[in-house]
Amino acid sequence: MKVYHFDCQDGGSWHIAEQSEDGHEYEFTGCFHEVALDKRIVQTFEFLAMPERGHVMLEKAEFVAIDEHTTEIRTHSTAMSQSDRDGMVASGIPSGWRQSVEALGKLLEPND
Secondary structure, three states, X not given: OEEEEEOOOOOOEEEEEEEOOOOOEEEEEEEEEEEEOOOXXXXXXXXXXXXXXXXXXXXXXXXXXXXXOEEEEEEEEEXXXXXXXXXXXXXXXXXXXXXXXXXXXXXXXXOO
């Protein structure tokens, strides 16, 4: 993953690129509407390879403490249209999200 910039605060923005196993690079961008420490993040998400800009999703991630070592992430994404939503699902975004969360989990594992 390349991180072009990542300013995680209210009004901040982000721009990243991920590289697939076959070497293709895919860019994504968005802005942060709310960053509430230990509570939630509200942001936009846009895949930059679309033929036209403006296919933006609004996303909310809420962080719910289960116990002192476990936090559940509850997410809700809203697309601009039903066809945008269907296209994102067809593109594999559910498995991509799962891979991202698993990678984050490995990064956060304690080093014994």
